[in-house]
Amino acid sequence: MDLVSNLALGFSTAGSVENLFFCLIGVLLGTLIGVLPGIGATATIAMLLPITFQLEPVSSLIMLAGIYYGAQYGGSTTAILINMPGESSSAVTAIDGYQMARKGRAGAALSIAALGSFFAGSVSTFLVAIFAIPLTGIALKFGAAEYFSLMIVGLVSSVALAHGSIVKALAMVALGLLLGLVGTDIYTGTPRFTLGIREYADGLNFVAVAVGVFGIAEILRNLEGEKTRTLLMAKVSGLWPTKDDFRRMFAPVLRGTAIGSALGILPGGGAILAAFASYTVEKRISKTPEEFGHGAIAGVAGPESANNAGAQTSFIPLLTLGIPANPVMALMVGAMIIQGIVPGPNVASEQPALFWGIIASMWIGNLMLVVLNLPLIGLWVKLLTIPYYVLFPIIMAFCSIGVYSVNSNVYDLYAVAFFGIAGYLLVKLRCEPAPLLLGFVLGPLLEENLRRAMILSRGDPTTFVTRPISAILLAIAAIVLVVVFLPSIKAKREEVFQEED
Amino acid sequence: MKSLTFDTTNAICGAVFVALGGFFVYECLNLELGTALRMGPGYFPLVLASVLVLLGAIILVQSTRVEGEPMGPIALRGMLFILPAPVFFGLTVRGLGFVPSLFFTALIAAFASQRMKPLMALALAAGITVFSVAVFSYALGLPFERFGPWVRF
Amino acid sequence: MTLSRMTRRALLATGAALTAAFALAAASVAADFPDRQITMVVPFAAGGSTDVVARIIAQKMSEDLGQQVIVQNVAGAGGNLGADNVARAEPDGYTILMGTVATHALNPLILKSTPYDAEKDFAPISLLVVVPNVLVVNPELPVKNVEELLALLKAEPGKYSYASSGNGTPLHLSGELFKSMAGVEMEHIPYKGSGPALNDVLGNQVPIMFDNLPSSSGHIKSGTLRALAVTTKERAASFPDIPTIAESGIPGYETYTWNALFAPAGTPPEVIARLNDSAKKTLADPTVAERMKEFSAAIVASSPEELGAHVKAEIAKWTPVVQDAKIQLD
Numbered sequence: 001m002d003l004v005s006n007l008a009l010g011f012s013t014a015g016s017v018e019n020l021f022f023c024l025i026g027v028l029l030g031t032l033i034g035v036l037p038g039i040g041a042t043a044t045i046a047m048l049l050p051i052t053f054q055l056e057p058v059s060s061l062i063m064l065a066g067i068y069y070g071a072q073y074g075g076s077t078t079a080i081l082i083n084m085p086g087e088s089s090s091a092v093t094a095i096d097g098y099q100m101a102r103k104g105r106a107g108a109a110l111s112i113a114a115l116g117s118f119f120a121g122s123v124s125t126f127l128v129a130i131f132a133i134p135l136t137g138i139a140l141k142f143g144a145a146e147y148f149s150l151m152i153v154g155l156v157s158s159v160a161l162a163h164g165s166i167v168k169a170l171a172m173v174a175l176g177l178l179l180g181l182v183g184t185d186i187y188t189g190t191p192r193f194t195l196g197i198r199e200y201a202d203g204l205n206f207v208a209v210a211v212g213v214f215g216i217a218e219i220l221r222n223l224e225g226e227k228t229r230t231l232l233m234a235k236v237s238g239l240w241p242t243k244d245d246f247r248r249m250f251a252p253v254l255r256g257t258a259i260g261s262a263l264g265i266l267p268g269g270g271a272i273l274a275a276f277a278s279y280t281v282e283k284r285i286s287k288t289p290e291e292f293g294h295g296a297i298a299g300v301a302g303p304e305s306a307n308n309a310g311a312q313t314s315f316i317p318l319l320t321l322g323i324p325a326n327p328v329m330a331l332m333v334g335a336m337i338i339q340g341i342v343p344g345p346n347v348a349s350e351q352p353a354l355f356w357g358i359i360a361s362m363w364i365g366n367l368m369l370v371v372l373n374l375p376l377i378g379l380w381v382k383l384l385t386i387p388y389y390v391l392f393p394i395i396m397a398f399c400s401i402g403v404y405s406v407n408s409n410v411y412d413l414y415a416v417a418f419f420g421i422a423g424y425l426l427v428k429l430r431c432e433p434a435p436l437l438l439g440f441v442l443g444p445l446l447e448e449n450l451r452r453a454m455i456l457s458r459g460d461p462t463t464f465v466t467r468p469i470s471a472i473l474l475a476i477a478a479i480v481l482v483v484v485f486l487p488s489i490k491a492k493r494e495e496v497f498q499e500e501d
Numbered sequence: 502m503k504s505l506t507f508d509t510t511n512a513i514c515g516a517v518f519v520a521l522g523g524f525f526v527y528e529c530l531n532l533e534l535g536t537a538l539r540m541g542p543g544y545f546p547l548v549l550a551s552v553l554v555l556l557g558a559i560i561l562v563q564s565t566r567v568e569g570e571p572m573g574p575i576a577l578r579g580m581l582f583i584l585p586a587p588v589f590f591g592l593t594v595r596g597l598g599f600v601p602s603l604f605f606t607a608l609i610a611a612f613a614s615q616r617m618k619p620l621m622a623l624a625l626a627a628g629i630t631v632f633s634v635a636v637f638s639y640a641l642g643l644p645f646e647r648f649g650p651w652v653r654f
Numbered sequence: 655m656t657l658s659r660m661t662r663r664a665l666l667a668t669g670a671a672l673t674a675a676f677a678l679a680a681a682s683v684a685a686d687f688p689d690r691q692i693t694m695v696v697p698f699a700a701g702g703s704t705d706v707v708a709r710i711i712a713q714k715m716s717e718d719l720g721q722q723v724i725v726q727n728v729a730g731a732g733g734n735l736g737a738d739n740v741a742r743a744e745p746d747g748y749t750i751l752m753g754t755v756a757t758h759a760l761n762p763l764i765l766k767s768t769p770y771d772a773e774k775d776f777a778p779i780s781l782l783v784v785v786p787n788v789l790v791v792n793p794e795l796p797v798k799n800v801e802e803l804l805a806l807l808k809a810e811p812g813k814y815s816y817a818s819s820g821n822g823t824p825l826h827l828s829g830e831l832f833k834s835m836a837g838v839e840m841e842h843i844p845y846k847g848s849g850p851a852l853n854d855v856l857g858n859q860v861p862i863m864f865d866n867l868p869s870s871s872g873h874i875k876s877g878t879l880r881a882l883a884v885t886t887k888e889r890a891a892s893f894p895d896i897p898t899i900a901e902s903g904i905p906g907y908e909t910y911t912w913n914a915l916f917a918p919a920g921t922p923p924e925v926i927a928r929l930n931d932s933a934k935k936t937l938a939d940p941t942v943a944e945r946m947k948e949f950s951a952a953i954v955a956s957s958p959e960e961l962g963a964h965v966k967a968e969i970a971k972w973t974p975v976v977q978d979a980k981i982q983l984d
Contacts, residue, residue: 033641046727049701051641140853140857143859165560167556168560171560174522174550184731186821188541188821189764190533192528192542193546198730198731198735201730201731216584219583220576223614323852323856330701334705334706337706337949338706342871342872343872344871345873345878387616389611393586393610393611393613393626394625394629396583397586397607397633399587400606401603404590404594405637407699407727407729408644408726409730410591410592410594413588414591416587417585417586420584424580425517428575429510429511429514430511448846450540451540454538454539455843456815459536461537644726646693
C-alpha cells in the first residue's frame, strides 16, 4: 500500500497547477527545440538549463525531465522526416523511419513512433515506481567486466543494422570504434588520433558525427541532379497508421519496452544500446527481415519504444543513487545541487514529494506529449512540402547552432563538415552509417571497461568468465554469433554467388 | 574476360577502408602498446585498426568477383556550398558575432541548389537569421554575442 | 594558508560597512563598467561542481553589476580549452574565467605543454570557495578509520585499488599524495568523472575512492559509503564528525579543490576592483552562503593580490607531488 500512497503523493505534487504548467512548458520547449534539425536532447538541455535554475526544485526538475523526453520525441521527428538524428537512439529510428517517409508514409511513421513511445513511457514509469529501489542493487552488480561483456553483445548484434554487405557493416563498426577512441586516453592522458588539435582532446562530438554522416550526407545525396525531392514527396498516403500497421506494431512495441526498461537501469551506458538492441531483435525474429532498411514498421516501433523506455528507467540510478547515466542526467544532478538538494540514496526518504513527483510527472509528461504530437503530425508532414532548396539552408543554419551550443567548440563545426563529406562518400560507396554510429558510441566504453577489468583482475583475463553476469552475457553473445550470424553469412554468400551467375 | 570484371564501387570502398585502417595503424605506432594487463593507449586501437585493414582487404578481394552498379553522379556543387557553411560559422561566430555569422552561413548554404535565385536566397537567409536570433538569442538566452568585436566600432 | 582565510571570512561578514565603503570608491573609478553583458567561462561541462558554483555566483553578480553575467561552458582538455579562451580574450573584463585548482595549479604542472601561463596570462580577481575532498570506502571494506586502512594496505600491498574522477585531476593527486606520504601501495583506477567512479565504489567493484565532498555527501549521510577522513587541514563545517587525514596519522597532509575568478592579463585595475567588489558582495549574500554550505563549500573571498599569491603557493605545493608521482601527460 506504500506504493499507492507514494504514487498519490507523487500525482498530487505533479498535478498541482504550477507543476503541470512547468511540465507542459518543458515538453513543449523540448519538442520544439528538439524538432529543429541537428539539435537533439543534449544540445536542447544545454540551451535550456539556465532557465530551469530560477524555479522551485520540484518544478525545475519536472521541467528538465520534460525537456529531456520532449526533445527525444522531437529528435525522432527530424530523424524520420529528414534523416537527421540528434541522438544515438534516434539514429536507429532514422534507418526505417526515413524510408517510410520517402514512401509517403511519414504520417504513419510519426504516429507509430509517438504511440509506441507513449506506451513504453507509461509502462516503464510504473516500473520505475515499483522497482526503482530494488533495481538499483542489480545495477551495482555491473562492474567493468560486465559492461565489457554487455558491449560485446551489442557489438555482435550490430551486424543486424546493416541491410547490405555484412563485411562492409563490420568495417563500418570497426571504423566507428576507432573514431570513438579519438581524444585523450583516460588511463594515461595520451592524446590519440587528434592530429595535434587540442579541441578534440575530449573526443569527437556525437552530434557533429551524427549530423555529418546522416544529415549532411543525405542533403548532398538529394542535391545530386536536383530532382530527388519529388521522390521523397511521393504521395503522402494517409496520415494515420492503418489497422494492419497497428497489428504489426503491437509485438515490437512490447518487446522494445522490455528491452529498453532493462537496459536503461544500467548507468554505464546501457540505454545507449536499447534502440540498437531492439532493432536487432526485431530484424532477427521478423518473418520479413528483407523489409528492414526499406521502411519496416517494426523497425520504427521497436526501437522508438525501447528508446523511450530506456529514457525513463535511466532516471532510476539518478533518483536512487544520484549517479547520472548520461550527460543529460549529469545536468539534472547539477540542477538538483543548485537547488540545494544533495543527490543520493536519501532523496527518496528525505524528499518524497520530489522523488514521487518526478516519477508521476514522467507519466503526465508522456501523456501531454502524445496529445500534443498526434495533432502536430499533420503539420510536420506538411513541412515536407517545403521545396528542398529552401529547407536545407534552414537545416544547415540550425545544425551549426545546435552543434556549437553544446560546448562552444568551433572545431565541432569543422567536424560536421568533415563527417558530412566522409558520410557522403561512404554512402556513395554503399556503406551504411548506422553501424558506424553504434561503433562510435561503443568504442570508448568498450576499451575503458576492458582495460579497467584487466587492471582490477591484475591481468587475469578469466575475470570475464568467472564473474557470473559477465559469463552469461558472453554466452549470449556467443549464441547470437552462432545461431544468427553464421547462417546469415551463408545466405549472403549464396546471394553473392547467385549475383555472379 | 570474366576475370577482369569487377565492382568499381566496392574496389574503391575496400581501398578506402585499407587506407583508413593504415592511417590508424600508423598513428598507433607512436603510442605505447603496453601489455595485456596494463594495456597502453595503443593496444586496443591497434587491434581494431588491423581488423579494419583486414576487412578492407576482404572487400577489395570480393570486388573482383562481381560487377556492381556504377556510383552515379556526385553532388559537386552541393559539396562546394554545403560543407563550407558550418566551417564559415565556426570561423566567424566569435569574431563577427552570432547575427552576421549565421546570416552568411545560411546564405552560403542556400547557393548549393541551382534552383535558388539570389534574391530568394537573401530573403531566406534574413528570415532564418531573424527567427534564430529571436528564438536562440532572446528567448533562450544562449551565451552568444550578437555582434562580435570585428563589427564593433 | 588559505584555510586560515576562512576564519577571516567572519571578519569580512561583520565588517559589511567597510565593504560598502570600498564599493562606493570602486564604483566611481569604473563608472561605466559594465555596460553590456559579461561572459563567465566555465571550463567544465554544465552540471558539474564548478558549473554549479559559477551559476550561483553569476546570478548574484548580475544583480549587483546591473548587467547579465552569462555562464558559458567551454569544456575540454581538463579545463585548458576554456582557460585558454579567456587568456586570449580582450582584457576588458567582459570575459572572465571560473578558474580552479586544475586550470591554475595542476594542469600547468602535469601537462607537457599548457597553452597559457597560469600566472602571467591572467589578472586574478578573487578566490571564491574552497571545497574539501574526502576519502571514502565501501562499507564492506573492514576499516573504520585511516589508521586501519593504512594497516590493511601495508598488510596486503598491491591488492587494493582506488577510484578517482580521472587522470591528473585533484582527486587523483590527492590519492597519489596519500600514497607517497603514507608509504602505501594502491592501484589507481581512473574514470570519466566522479559519477561512474562513485557507482563502482558503491557496488564494491573498487573499494576506495577520493571524491569531492559534495558529490559523496549524500552517500555519507545515508551510510552507503563510509567516510574515513576529509583532506583539508581543518574539519569540514558540514561534517564536523569526520576527522582529517592530517589528524589521522599523516600529519601535514592537505589537499582541496578551489574556485576563483580570473580575467585576462592586462585588464584595467579599476575593472578588476569592480569585479572583486561584486564577487565579495555576492559571497556575503546570505542565500549564496546558505547554498554553498549545503554544497559543503567554504566561502573564501580574497583580494586580487591574495589570489595571485594563492596561485603561486598552490603551484609551489603541487610541484613536488607531481614530480614524486611521476604524473606527466601529453
